[in-house]
Amino acid sequence: MGGLSFLRRMSLQQKNRTPVSTASTSAEIVEEEPAQIATPETQTVLLLHAARQPYQLTEDYPVPQVEGDSEVLVRAQAIGLNPIDWKAPDFNFAIPELPYISGRELAGVVVQKPRHASRLKVRDRVLVISTDYRDLRKAAYQQYVVAFDYNTVRLPRTLSFEEGSTLGVAFVAAALSLGVCMGVDFSSVLDGPDLFSLVRGVAPEVLADDIRKECLDSIRDYERAVAGDWLAVWGGSSTSANITIQLAKLAGLKTIAIVDKAKHGLRLANHKSIRTDLLVDSHDPQRAVDIIRGNLKGKLRFGIDTRGKESATSLLQALSPGNLATAPPASKDSPVDSPPSPPATPHDSALLSAHLIGLTGLPKQTPPEGTLFHTVPIKLFHEVPAVGEALVSWLERLLSSGLVSPPEIIDVEQGLGSINKGLDRMRKGEISGGKLVVNVT
CATH class of the missing domain: 3.90.180.10 (Medium-chain alcohol dehydrogenases, catalytic domain)
Structure with missing residues (x-):
């Protein structure tokens, strides 16, 4: 009877994962995490x-x-x-x-x-x-x-x-668009990544030839988007636009969505996570451009298009050089005789460039003076482990906290x-x- 009682006690202890009093029996009930689950061929x-x-x-x-x-x-x-x-x-x-x-x-x-x-x-x-x-x-x-x-x-x-x-692909596209092409620093949002600095800390030869220029030379430090800057997203009803707007708002950017208001206007206006500061109907593209210019009066430097070449061309008009703001004054520590960095050196009279990012296409024309075109360096995510790890770890925190829906x-x-x-x-x-x-x- 005593032996049976002991076995019952051991069974109960194992079930409740309660350690027993001796080292030998404790070792017997520890289960190592399996390396894999059996899978078919x-x-x-x-x-x-x-x-x-x-x-x-x-x-x-x-x-x-x-x-x-x-x-x-x-x-x-x-x-x-x-x-x-x-x-x-x-x-x-x-x-x-x-x-x-x-x-x-x-x-x-x-x-x-x-x-x-x-x-x-x-x-x-x-x-x-x-x-x-x-x-x-x-x-x-x-x-x-x-x-x-x-x-x-x-x-x-x-x-x-x-x-x-x-939301996986949309998140990667949004984070790289904002963090690499626009230079947004997410470190204030649940210790998110500063992709601009992270990518520039990678050995250049690690970056594929077709994305190296985008990663290292597409935007200057003084031009980076910061809280309070405006971002226009054309095709604001897409999944990529959804996540882009959410991340932009978390970073403190002001947002514009250009959408079919008859189909998506009410949903966007009433959605806490993706409600934008300005909602513009895309039905008449030229009218949409006029509304953006009239409301922002030269303050729009960043645009992301999710639709294609035609809408990207319309968005480009809203980012025309005439809408550019001036760059901030150079700090006292800035070298006065340093060589110029295109498109401009940061001084009182310099113009900040406009930046157009195309997720599915860019205008056929060459960029106007003072405007830069960007394509998202998506392969950074799987080719540079430090970038991939930074993004997925951050997304885990965003989802667990409910900051991204x-x-x-x-x-x-x-x-x-x-x-x-x-x-x-x-x-x-x-x-x-x-x-x-x-x-x-």
Whole structure:
């Protein structure tokens, strides 16, 4: 009877995770965190076999293998659909090989943790942001996905998998647009990153040739956007605009959204997180430009376009050199005989440049004098671990604190096989002002 009583006591102690009195029994009940959860050898994926064709549901496709020490394996639960997922096959771009697996963001569960020390653990609920579209292991349209731990965000329990799958790519695009192209310092917002300084601290040879100039020479220190500056976002109803406005407001910027007011005006005006200081109807682009100029009277230096070349061209008119403000006086410590830095040296009479960032396209013309065009250096996120880690760690804090809210979910489709249906709905313009999500399970 005494032996049975002891076993019952041990069972109860293990269940409640209460340490027993002897060192030997205590060691026996400690459970180490597993390195992985058993996974199958094959899975179901969506494959694109040719441009301008639908994706094909394919079974018995190999589960991707973890290769590097910083990689994790995630079992997908929900996938967020993005315009690039239908535009790439329709217009035959950003498809590095065939057959191809697409998809840029998903939420799921970690089933294999990194080999090196990491903040991620097995069974963590996470958001995977896949900006590395050339590595098919990291594409979202499959049941199991490989990701760098520095491109993976732990989700708070307050967010569902569906909500978590809505904002990853938009967050990266918004943070890099604001932090790199505009120089916004987020250090006052939950110890966010100063991407302007972080990127300039990276060895130049680490940066890819096609983004090095944008990262290092696109904006001067004295021109950086600061609290109180104005930012205009054309296409303010998109997911990217949603997150951009939220982050800009957190940094103290004043915001303008140019949208179809009949469709989105009431929602934006009544939404606490994305309510802007000025809401302008996009129906008549020239009238929108006139309204912005009339209200801001030369104070608008920054614009982000989320729509395309035509709207970017309209936004450029609102950023014309005639609207530029003068730069702040140089400090007494500034060298008076230092060589000039284009577009101007910071002194009393210098003009601050205007900056236009195109998420999907820029005007065909060359930038007017005093205006600079920017493209978002998105590959910074997956090619420079320090940048990726800074962004995902910050996003974890923003989501846990509720300072950033996921975009509205317009609808949820069921199963990988429903992705083609969802993309058709996006082609037809049925999804606007929010996100379409696919529940994988």
